[in-house]
């Protein structure tokens with residue numbers, strides 16, 4: 770990934786990106802469990818407290834494996850499309866069992882019903898990290914709006930809204946990475962493109978539209994839209 774330094778107010782970075790608590794470590798955002806090796810260079814990192822850094826690992830592993838199982842239509846590690854999730858499920862039979870139990874057949878298709886709280890917790894964390902890294906906006910409370918679901922179940926209108934950020938005359942903070950991307954693009958309205966962290970694995974878009982908005986797509990399957998007013 771292109772590395773863009775942050776020239777924004779350093780005080781924003783003195784706190785954990787997720788709870789505004791004391792920082793002491795740095796966390797990759799997105800977490801590496803959503804990416805395959807070899808990892809892209811210059812992965813975004815944000816300041817985090819110890820809990821922010823490690824407290825989400827189990828939920829993140831759960832979501833990464835759930836997505837792999839859903840894409841494969843199976844919880845058999847051999848069937849999974851990603852080496853990483855295959856390895857996790859091989860070594861964690863309880864996690865595999867948990868996902869297996871959520872299996873259901875809908876119209877001849879195998880799906881896995883997500884545990885909503887765990888998915889919300891991970892997506893909220895990721896969205897907060899992207900807002901801080903890109904926009905230099907510290908969103909430590911839960912988003913006012915958080916929606917998620919399979920990309921392919923969106924209507925054409927929903928898909929267009931999701932893929933194309935609204936134009937806004939509201940500019941990102943001076944010095945933030947978003948502002949620098951904007952200056953490089955020479956645009957006079959704030960319309961930033963998607964940032965592809967890894968092809969087919971993870972992309973996101975952070976923008977100031979109707980508030981602070983973060984869009985995320987994982988595995989080109991799960992879409993998430995988070996907004997802070």
Ligand SMILES: [Zn+2]
Nearest residue numbers: 785788818821
């Ligand atoms: Zn924290």
